[in-house]
Amino acid sequence: MKSPLRLERRLTQPRALGWQVPLVSIGGALLLGAVVLLLTGKNPIDVYWRIIQSGFASKTALRGTLVAATPLAFTGMCAAATFRIGIINIGGEGQFFVGAIGAAFVGIAMDGAPTSVILLSMILMGALMGSAYAALVGVLKAKFNTNEIITSLMLNYIAGILLDYLIFGSKSYLRDPRSMGFPTGKPLPKGSWWPTYNIGSAVIPFGFLLAIVIGASILFMYKRTRFGFEASVIADSPAAARYSGMRTRAKIISVMAISGALAGIGGATDVGNFRHVMDAKGLQLAGYGYTGIVVAALARFNPFSAVFVAIIIGGLTNAGYALQGPDFQSGLVGTLQGLILFTAVAGEVLMRYRIRVRNNEKNVAVAS
Amino acid sequence: MSGNIAVKMSGIVKKFPGVVANDGVEFEAKVGEVHALLGENGAGKSTLSNVLTGLYRPDEGSIELHGEHVTFSSPRDALNAGIGMVHQHFRLVPSFTVAENIVLGEDDGGVFLNTADVVARVEELSLRYGLAVDPRARVWQLSVGEQQRVEILKVLYRGAKVLILDEPTAVLTPQEADVLFTTLRAMVAEGRTIIFISHKLDEVMAVSDRVTVLRGGKTVGTIDTAGSSTRELARLMVGRDVVFDRVQRKNPAKPEQHVLVTVGLCANDDRDNKALNDVSLSVGAGEIVGVAGVSGNGQRELAEVLGGMRATSAGSFHVGGVEVTAGRVRRSIAAGIAHVPEDRLHTGLAASHSVEDNLVLKSYRNNPISIRSILNRKAIRSNAETMVQRYDVKTPDTETPVRLLSGGNVQKVLLAREFSAGPKVLVAASPTRGLDVGAIETVRERLVAAADDGVGILLISEDLEELMSLSDRILVMYEGRIVGNLSTQEATRESLGLLMGGATVGGHTA
Numbered sequence: 001m002k003s004p005l006r007l008e009r010r011l012t013q014p015r016a017l018g019w020q021v022p023l024v025s026i027g028g029a030l031l032l033g034a035v036v037l038l039l040t041g042k043n044p045i046d047v048y049w050r051i052i053q054s055g056f057a058s059k060t061a062l063r064g065t066l067v068a069a070t071p072l073a074f075t076g077m078c079a080a081a082t083f084r085i086g087i088i089n090i091g092g093e094g095q096f097f098v099g100a101i102g103a104a105f106v107g108i109a110m111d112g113a114p115t116s117v118i119l120l121s122m123i124l125m126g127a128l129m130g131s132a133y134a135a136l137v138g139v140l141k142a143k144f145n146t147n148e149i150i151t152s153l154m155l156n157y158i159a160g161i162l163l164d165y166l167i168f169g170s171k172s173y174l175r176d177p178r179s180m181g182f183p184t185g186k187p188l189p190k191g192s193w194w195p196t197y198n199i200g201s202a203v204i205p206f207g208f209l210l211a212i213v214i215g216a217s218i219l220f221m222y223k224r225t226r227f228g229f230e231a232s233v234i235a236d237s238p239a240a241a242r243y244s245g246m247r248t249r250a251k252i253i254s255v256m257a258i259s260g261a262l263a264g265i266g267g268a269t270d271v272g273n274f275r276h277v278m279d280a281k282g283l284q285l286a287g288y289g290y291t292g293i294v295v296a297a298l299a300r301f302n303p304f305s306a307v308f309v310a311i312i313i314g315g316l317t318n319a320g321y322a323l324q325g326p327d328f329q330s331g332l333v334g335t336l337q338g339l340i341l342f343t344a345v346a347g348e349v350l351m352r353y354r355i356r357v358r359n360n361e362k363n364v365a366v367a368s
Numbered sequence: 369m370s371g372n373i374a375v376k377m378s379g380i381v382k383k384f385p386g387v388v389a390n391d392g393v394e395f396e397a398k399v400g401e402v403h404a405l406l407g408e409n410g411a412g413k414s415t416l417s418n419v420l421t422g423l424y425r426p427d428e429g430s431i432e433l434h435g436e437h438v439t440f441s442s443p444r445d446a447l448n449a450g451i452g453m454v455h456q457h458f459r460l461v462p463s464f465t466v467a468e469n470i471v472l473g474e475d476d477g478g479v480f481l482n483t484a485d486v487v488a489r490v491e492e493l494s495l496r497y498g499l500a501v502d503p504r505a506r507v508w509q510l511s512v513g514e515q516q517r518v519e520i521l522k523v524l525y526r527g528a529k530v531l532i533l534d535e536p537t538a539v540l541t542p543q544e545a546d547v548l549f550t551t552l553r554a555m556v557a558e559g560r561t562i563i564f565i566s567h568k569l570d571e572v573m574a575v576s577d578r579v580t581v582l583r584g585g586k587t588v589g590t591i592d593t594a595g596s597s598t599r600e601l602a603r604l605m606v607g608r609d610v611v612f613d614r615v616q617r618k619n620p621a622k623p624e625q626h627v628l629v630t631v632g633l634c635a636n637d638d639r640d641n642k643a644l645n646d647v648s649l650s651v652g653a654g655e656i657v658g659v660a661g662v663s664g665n666g667q668r669e670l671a672e673v674l675g676g677m678r679a680t681s682a683g684s685f686h687v688g689g690v691e692v693t694a695g696r697v698r699r700s701i702a703a704g705i706a707h708v709p710e711d712r713l714h715t716g717l718a719a720s721h722s723v724e725d726n727l728v729l730k731s732y733r734n735n736p737i738s739i740r741s742i743l744n745r746k747a748i749r750s751n752a753e754t755m756v757q758r759y760d761v762k763t764p765d766t767e768t769p770v771r772l773l774s775g776g777n778v779q780k781v782l783l784a785r786e787f788s789a790g791p792k793v794l795v796a797a798s799p800t801r802g803l804d805v806g807a808i809e810t811v812r813e814r815l816v817a818a819a820d821d822g823v824g825i826l827l828i829s830e831d832l833e834e835l836m837s838l839s840d841r842i843l844v845m846y847e848g849r850i851v852g853n854l855s856t857q858e859a860t861r862e863s864l865g866l867l868m869g870g871a872t873v874g875g876h877t878a
């Protein structure tokens with residue numbers, strides 16, 4: 001039996017779909033989520049209301065949401081950045097980890113220096129570590145044409161092992177010598193903590209402001225600079241890029257490096273702004289890198305929109321923490337996020353294709 | 369020929385944002401005829417075929433197949449009803465065999481492929497229609513002509529009674545085209561219907577029974593080929609007389625004043641086989657030097673070396689007496705070499721980018737298109753507006769992606785960019801392939817005008833007529849070497865044909 005519906009490729013993508021699709025995706029996810037909730041005997045309206053309350057509706061709620069959103073904004077930008085040149089970087093996770101390692105090292109080692117200097121150094125170090133780690137993937141791709149999805153994914157595992165080694169497997173500089181029994185990271189001295197700002201009634205972490213500024217700059221870079229133009233031509237047709245004298249390999253490496261730097265700065269915000277320690281287990285549990293891919297997909301790979309999508313996803317995560325308890329399973333928020341990913345992918349399909357109702361009879365008379 | 373109507377399309381309207389591609393087209397093809405569809409670039413031929421094969425839905429109008437109303441919602445529907453299309457760009461899987469490609473996408477086949485059965489049927493079909501191709505060969509091993517035969521076999525295999533061929537000869541050598549025509553005649557003799565799209569008027573005259581001419585999305589008329597002439601067809605197409613006499617030169621060529629010299633160039637092709645073997649040639653200021661040869665004899669590689677896209681293994685090339693570093697596109701651009709590649713839509717242009725972006729594909733690094741690495745959108749827009757007007761590009765606006773333009777307008781965008789860069793040397797590979805007579809005339813005039821301005825032109829083409837009417841001198845390439853250097857007086861179809869086939873005659877240095 002043929003399905004009565006049929007996908008038809010769109011020749012052009014109407015602009016308005018750019019914001020309609022993400023909204024519809026999230027709406028669709030909430031609807032699907034409602035079904036799940038009903039099936040488990042819960043009142044979806046009540047649950048959603050509580051999520052909104054504890055995710056967005058108060059000063060503390062917002063603060064927690066921004067804390068959760070900041071790393072996601074960076075990993076989302078990371079995934080969006082390579083997409084613009086037609087590469088898929090799954091390695092945001094590992095690049096985030098090494099960024100955190102670098103930033104923690106600097107934050108501890110520079111104890112006593114002025115906060116602004118430390119802060120800048122942590123950002124730079126995070127960016128440097130992440131970008132070097134990602135550039136590795138770029139070099140492999142450019143020189144040996146290895147599949148970037150596989151190499152970047154493998155590097156995630158290696159970075160995870162590195163985290164474990166630094167804290168649990170060795171007496172490294174980052175391990176707290178005072179931690180007995182269960183080893184933990186060395187806490188950052190107070191002077192290395194990143195500031196938060198009270199703007200109106202909101203409390204905004206420095207890292208989040210940084211994400212907005214960087215997101216806007218990256219978007220500008222892709223839309224308005226030679227570099228961005230070259231990246232988009234390479235994504236469209238590598239042959240045309242070569243023909244017009246663009247250095248495609250070098251560009252692939254630079255874009256990977258930029259993408260990695262974004263994730264690396266994300267790692268630095270995690271250490272500097274929030275945990276104030278390189279938390280080997282916590283980082284791996286959070287899975288920021290992978291959630292970032294969802295954020296990027298929902299933002300339709302626009303690095304600036306990714307920052308705002310991160311607020312929504314971050315809010316969900318935050319609400320999940322706040323509401324976790326006997327009547328609110330911890331898996332619920334994960335399920336919702338999974339549904340959002342699912343509908344985001346469906347939304348992406350809708351951007352490229354449209355649904356048509358099939359005329360099932362083979363030769364029907366035209367009614368006209 | 370029977371008088372039965374196979375296909376009747378009435379009042380077909382198909383609109384795209386900004387253009388009406390089909391504006392009330394009337395079309396009718398009989399059983400057992402080759403019916404040519406003729407029209408300028410952008411006249412709506414491909415759109416009409418896509419409507420007939422269910423790829424597009426018409427906004428208005430109706431289609432009758434053997435007297436019955438039909439609507440198709442996909443090419444598969446159309447194929448089930450007996451209408452198949454051979455697209456200009458093949459849709460084959462290179463790593464699959466011919467037989468596998470042919471049954472690919474059949475939905476009523478079982479899970480297992482009965483290869484022996486398929487092979488036998490394919491062999492039977494290819495014998496019957498003179499479509500020589502080995503069903504067990506893998507597609508990547510086939511020449512372009514053979515791949516086209518596979519596409520035709522694919523639709524025949526599914527039992528198509530009406531076949532649409534969109535510019536099938538654009539990719540064929542003249543010999544291959546002749547073979548194709550025999551096949552087409554064999555098919556109509558069996559009562560099939562062929563709808564044949566082409567810009568080459570002599571082909572249309574030779575192979576088709578009737579011709580329908582489209583202009584600006586409307587049917588101009590349908591006439592019998594017998595009793596018509598290429599001249600009449602051209603007039604119907606463009607609405608005025610087109611003359612293809614030798615275009616008059618304002619300034620004579622200065623062959624001794626070399627703008628391009630190559631010395632012993634050697635280069636490999638993509639599979640690392642030797643493609644260019646000791647190629648030495650020169651092009652004078654204002655000289656149009658034709659390069660003849662059966663495709664695949666090193667012409668493409670020669671163009672790519674000069675354009676900087678391909679590294680050399682020996683030899684050098686010089687523009688205005690200065691050696692150009694090989695294998696560097698930007699050096700070639702800076703030296704003043706413009707390059708019109710064979711593959712327009714994927715090499716010469718970034719297909720999903722807009723017309724305006726494509727027009728600055730090579731100049732985006734220069735002031736005022738970009739200033740300190742920031743793009744100047746205003747300058748890009750106004751550059752595009754000037755070019756679109758000057759080169760008569762038909763496009764809804766400058767933001768339209770080039771892949772949505774008709775074939776001829778795609779080429780105009782490319783030529784506009786390359787001509788306007790003020791080159792010293794222009795390397796053009798098949799610049800008029802797929803263009804309508806009016807557009808060919810324009811391109812030829814532009815080439816000649818550039819030569820009049822002193823640009824040295826290397827014109828690579830398989831169209832001997834074109835080479836003979838434009839060139840000051842014709843080189844012949846065979847297996848990566850230059851095997852002939854003929855003045856236009858010496859060059860005849862016969863002498864060129866012999867040299868292209870590898871016979872050795874006369875001088876070697878160019």
Ligand SMILES: Nc1ncnc2c1ncn2[C@@H]1O[C@H](COP(=O)(O)OP(=O)(O)OP(=O)(O)O)[C@@H](O)[C@H]1O
Pocket residue numbers: 011384385387388389407408409410411412413414415416762763772773774775776777802804
């Ligand atoms: N998918 C599309 N979206 C927007 N415009 C289109 C699309 N397809 C075709 N057009 C426009 O419709 C017109 C007719 O195009 P079509 O491809 O049918 O011309 P054609 O006669 O086949 O020309 P050519 O000989 O150059 O191939 C052109 O102006 C073209 O730009």
Ligand SMILES: [Mg+2]
Pocket residue numbers: 413414415774775
């Ligand atoms: Mg066409």
